[in-house]
Amino acid sequence: MIVLTPLKKFELPVQAESINPDVFQGKSVDEIASLTVWEGNKQKQLCDLFKIEETAVEAPSITINGDVSEVRRIGQGMKNGEIVINGNAGMHLGEKMAGGKITVNGNTSGWTGSSMKKGLIEIHGDASDYLASPYRGSTEGMRGGKIIVDGNVGSDSGCCLRGGVIKIKGNAGPFLGFNITDGTIHVEKNAGARLAANMTGGKIVVSGVVADIMPTFTVDGAKAKVKIDDTESAQGPFYVFLGDLAEKGNGKLFVSKASNPQLGPIYDKYL
Amino acid sequence: MTEMIIKNGFVFDPINGINGEKMDICIKNGKIVESVNEHKAKKIDATGLTVMPGAVDIHTHIAGGEVNTGRMVRPEDHIKDVVRKTAITRSGTGYSIPSTFVTGYRYSKMGYTTVMNPSMAPLGAKHTHEELNDIPLLDKATFPLIGDWWFVLEYLQKGDLTGCARHVAWMMETTKGYAIKIVNPGGLESWGFGNNVHSIDDVVPNFGITPREIMCGLAKVNKMLNLPHSIHLHTNNLGLPGNYVTTLETMKALESVPTDGKPVGHITHLQFSSFAGDSWGNMKSAAEEISKYINNHNHMTFDMGQVIFSDTTTMTADGPFEYVLYQLSGHKWVNSDVETETSGGIIPMHYKRTSAVNAIQWSIGLELALLIEDPWKMFMTTDHPNAGPFFAYPKIMAWLISNKARMATLKRCHKKGQKKSLLPSIKRELSLYELAVVTRAGQAKALGLKDKGHLGVGADGDVAIYNINPETLDIAKKYRTARRAFGNAAYTIKDGKVVVKDGEVVQHVDGKTMWVNVQTADPVKVDADMKLKFKKYWTVEYENYPVSDHYVKVSDQIHVKASV
Numbered sequence: 040m041i042v043l044t045p046l047k048k049f050e051l052p053v054q055a056e057s058i059n060p061d062v063f064q065g066k067s068v069d070e071i072a073s074l075t076v077w078e079g080n081k082q083k084q085l086c087d088l089f090k091i092e093e094t095a096v097e098a099p100s101i102t103i104n105g106d107v108s109e110v111r112r113i114g115q116g117m118k119n120g121e122i123v124i125n126g127n128a129g130m131h132l133g134e135k136m137a138g139g140k141i142t143v144n145g146n147t148s149g150w151t152g153s154s155m156k157k158g159l160i161e162i163h164g165d166a167s168d169y170l171a172s173p174y175r176g177s178t179e180g181m182r183g184g185k186i187i188v189d190g191n192v193g194s195d196s197g198c199c200l201r202g203g204v205i206k207i208k209g210n211a212g213p214f215l216g217f218n219i220t221d222g223t224i225h226v227e228k229n230a231g232a233r234l235a236a237n238m239t240g241g242k243i244v245v246s247g248v249v250a251d252i253m254p255t256f257t258v259d260g261a262k263a264k265v266k267i268d269d270t271e272s273a274q275g276p277f278y279v280f281l282g283d284l285a286e287k288g289n290g291k292l293f294v295s296k297a298s299n300p301q302l303g304p305i306y307d308k309y310l
Numbered sequence: 311m312t313e314m315i316i317k318n319g320f321v322f323d324p325i326n327g328i329n330g331e332k333m334d335i336c337i338k339n340g341k342i343v344e345s346v347n348e349h350k351a352k353k354i355d356a357t358g359l360t361v362m363p364g365a366v367d368i369h370t371h372i373a374g375g376e377v378n379t380g381r382m383v384r385p386e387d388h389i390k391d392v393v394r395k396t397a398i399t400r401s402g403t404g405y406s407i408p409s410t411f412v413t414g415y416r417y418s419k420m421g422y423t424t425v426m427n428p429s430m431a432p433l434g435a436k437h438t439h440e441e442l443n444d445i446p447l448l449d450k451a452t453f454p455l456i457g458d459w460w461f462v463l464e465y466l467q468k469g470d471l472t473g474c475a476r477h478v479a480w481m482m483e484t485t486k487g488y489a490i491k492i493v494n495p496g497g498l499e500s501w502g503f504g505n506n507v508h509s510i511d512d513v514v515p516n517f518g519i520t521p522r523e524i525m526c527g528l529a530k531v532n533k534m535l536n537l538p539h540s541i542h543l544h545t546n547n548l549g550l551p552g553n554y555v556t557t558l559e560t561m562k563a564l565e566s567v568p569t570d571g572k573p574v575g576h577i578t579h580l581q582f583s584s585f586a587g588d589s590w591g592n593m594k595s596a597a598e599e600i601s602k603y604i605n606n607h608n609h610m611t612f613d614m615g616q617v618i619f620s621d622t623t624t625m626t627a628d629g630p631f632e633y634v635l636y637q638l639s640g641h642k643w644v645n646s647d648v649e650t651e652t653s654g655g656i657i658p659m660h661y662k663r664t665s666a667v668n669a670i671q672w673s674i675g676l677e678l679a680l681l682i683e684d685p686w687k688m689f690m691t692t693d694h695p696n697a698g699p700f701f702a703y704p705k706i707m708a709w710l711i712s713n714k715a716r717m718a719t720l721k722r723c724h725k726k727g728q729k730k731s732l733l734p735s736i737k738r739e740l741s742l743y744e745l746a747v748v749t750r751a752g753q754a755k756a757l758g759l760k761d762k763g764h765l766g767v768g769a770d771g772d773v774a775i776y777n778i779n780p781e782t783l784d785i786a787k788k789y790r791t792a793r794r795a796f797g798n799a800a801y802t803i804k805d806g807k808v809v810v811k812d813g814e815v816v817q818h819v820d821g822k823t824m825w826v827n828v829q830t831a832d833p834v835k836v837d838a839d840m841k842l843k844f845k846k847y848w849t850v851e852y853e854n855y856p857v858s859d860h861y862v863k864v865s866d867q868i869h870v871k872a873s874v
Binding site: 173174175176177178179239286 | 383384385386387389640641642
């Protein structure tokens with residue numbers, strides 16, 4: 040069980056896909072110290088950038104104490120184990136992860152949990168743009184697992200979602216759930232413009248205020264309660280919208296009635 | 311200058327009828343010669359290795375507007391295949407649409423030395439040549455799209471074949487092109503108005519002529535100009551179930567063109583033109599019908615367009631077909647109408663074993679290649695990147711030389727695809743000699759490249775050496791070993807210089823760009839009327855239109871005397 044502490048404030052981006060419980064598994068501290076990372080365009084060893092210590096067995100597989108907001112690709116593709124980051128984390132945290140758990144006691148940067156397949160990411164702070172969204176141009180979004188964000192998320196989050204659950208306890212930026220085909224997104228506060236654009240399946244639940252409803256969505260009814268996952272559900276009542284009709288979509292968008300009185304005059308007559 | 315001798319290899323040179331004989335190949339000043347001074351010459355010991363002429367690709371989209379747009383549309387395609395620089399090679403990206411340098415390196419690693427870029431909108435000729443200049447290690451040529459070009463349609467409408475021939479000669483010089491490319495004749499002009507043609511006798515709007523007249527007219531023009539290659543044809547109704555009827559009609563229509571023994575046309579990516587059935591649900595292979603016709607006729611050549619199960623990008627001038635693909639896949643797409651010349655479209659495509667249609671397509675390509683008896687008629691391509699990236703060629707070679715390899719892939723395909731496949735009934739396995747025909751000799755011959763595709767005296771010093779010992783290795787059984795060898799040439803020699811050794815690029819060499827300069831008795835007059843048309847219908851003035859000589863970095867002009 041390893042504790043990493045940054046030796047300095049990183050000025051250049053660090054590419055550190057080797058900070059991964061699967062990579063650390065069965066390696067001695069010395070072996071871990073010699074793992075390669077890139078700082079800017081220079082190849083370095085992990086020990087050049089971090090203080091590496093071993094602790095009790097019961098602790099999480101990897102604990103990082105300090106600000107690693109310039110360190111990218113931590114836990115990329117991890118399958119087992121747990122990473123705890125006590126500080127801010129950099130881009131591509133847990134990208135394509137296939138199991139295990141990442142906890143961040145701070146904020147994360149873009150593409151957190153990008154294209155993840157399984158596992159759990161808990162962010163006790165804000166997440167930036169492209170949460171769970173795939174790399175630019177790709178449509179291979181998150182397939183499974185769960186992401187919980189206590190704070191707000193930026194724009195283009197949950198794009199191309201194909202499965203799994205994203206729970207956002209704060210506000211979400213524009214283009215939330217762009218092009219989603221399956222899976223569930225729940226925003227407890229407000230959601231930005233162009234919500235669910237291009238949606239063809241799946242479920243998006245907004246308990247707060249929506250900036251707008253795309254004209255390509257049609258109201259289908261109202262619902263008192265919506266299931267988020269096996270353990271929890273969101274309390275309504277909600278408007279139920281179907282869309283995105285421009286894509287012949289069959290996705291469901293649930294928008295809180297109480298938080299959005301501005302929608303009443305437009306949609307109530309169709310219920 | 312440099313001399314080289316390749317000693318003791320098993321040489322496969324089908325144009326000169328050499329089938330695995332142990333012999334030496336001598337190169338001097340970049341050309342094959344009878345003998346060299348053995349003491350001075352650089353020796354390459356090819357004992358126990360297979361020596362073939364440098365491979366030739368007759369159809370691969372590697373440069374130009376549609377390729378570059380494809381690159382821009384697919385950032386996700388590049389990130390999964392990043393190529394670092396080395397002391398010799400430059401960095402770049404793959405995968406389905408590699409950057410220019412990576413294209414050159416990857417072709418060369420497989421023993422390729424000559425490739426043909428088959429689709430260039432004349433308006434994009436300058437761009438295409440700029441990209442071709444940047445592709446190293448390969449000789450290249452590019453085919454301008456002429457089948458839906460307004461001037462040509464006007465000449466054909468008037469029935470003025472001589473005028474048309476002179477105009478096409480001017481086009482070849484203006485765009486530094488090599489052959490006449492025709493894509494979905496008439497269909498692209500119709501696409502400008504949101505329509506398509508659905509048979510070779512449908513009328514093209516505004517011109518009142520039919521695809522049949524365009525194809526046969528240009529095939530006759532091709533003969534009048536004595537161009538080295540025949541017309542290069544992408545058929546109507548490509549990629550639609552039941553289109554084999556159109557393909558058969560196209561081949562029958564071209565029988566009417568007088569031939570002097572040379573083929574009158576080349577139908578490219580034949581796999582996409584050989585679908586039977588009337589919907590995607592009951593789509594099946596028409597390889598039997600098509601190959602039966604081809605086995606009984608000698609007026610045309612073909613290439614495979616073999617599907618590779620991978621994530622690739624389709625790009626073609628056939629705009630209406632790309633629209634059909636968009637409706638099927640719902641993926642991001644690009645479509646355009648290139649002014650008065652052609653159209654274009656791009657859409658990503660993932661060919662999957664688990665899709666019945668894709669499995670059938672995969673099977674059709676191989677069925678055609680194996681059922682067409684004469685290897686000099688049917689060549690190996692993937693229509694890169696439309697049916698798969700070119701660096702998957704070793705996979706196709708393995709399928710062609712080994713029934714075992716085919717069955718291993720077939721049994722992993724969709725059940726419906728397996729059931730409909732003719733492959734279990736075809737036991738043919740290509741020999742190394744036949745493989746040399748379908749990958750270099752046949753292609754060079756069909757393209758009219760006199761100095762390529764063979765190792766006779768006077769040929770270009772382009773040689774590929776593979777780590778295959780035909781005496782000890784049974785390629786049909788050990789197809790994996792053969793596949794590895796074809797993917798990593800022991801040596802690739804370009805113009806007498808070793809550019810690849812053991813699958814690694816060891817030297818940077820610029821390739822030539824070949825283009826035909828056709829001398830007609832009476833050249834086309836660029837008169838005020840023609841310039842006015844440019845002013846009226848093009849976004850580019852006539853003066854800015856031609857590809858001037860300095861655009862072509864290493865120019866290889868081929869002089870041809872026309873009979874008009």
